[in-house]
Structure formats: structure tokens, C-alpha cells
């Protein structure tokens with residue numbers, strides 16, 4: 668007897684967008700938005716204290732990379 672039923676596995680693809688909202692390293696407020704272009708130009712803006720920072724990272728970096736660089740800039744006291 669044939670007729671084996673093929674069960675289709677339902678795979679739920681939930682694409683999670685990488686986080687683009689971070690915590691501000693200056694006031695620890697939320698949200699800090701990171702705008703990252705393909706060429707690595709970053710604009711960080713805190714909606715809480717109004718802190719903004721423009722800097723660059725390596726092209727193709729993830730927002731999290733830009734965020735860690737921002738923390739380095741802020742904690743290092745680099746005044747650009």
C-alpha cells in the first residue's frame with residue numbers, strides 16, 4: 668500500500684532585525700539611535716540627552732561594532 672503522506676515541515680522563519688537602538692553611553696538613557704551607512708559613516712543620536720556623534724567605522728561593520736566604537740570614543744574622552 669502506497670500513499671505515504673509526506674508531511675511538510677513548517678519552519679517558521681522569523682527574521683530578527685539587528686538592533687539599531689542602543690543605550691546612550693553618556694546619560695545611559697534610551698534610545699540611542701545609530702545610523703550606519705554602507706561606507707561606514709555613523710551618526711549616533713541619543714533621544715534622551717540629545718547627545719550626537721559622527722564618526723566612521725570600517726565599511727560593512729555591524730551597528731554593534733559602531734556602538735562599541737562609540738563607547739570607546741566616549742570613555743576615552745576623545746573630542747573630535
Ligand SMILES: [Zn+2]
Nearest residue numbers: 691694713716
Ligand atoms: Zn544620552
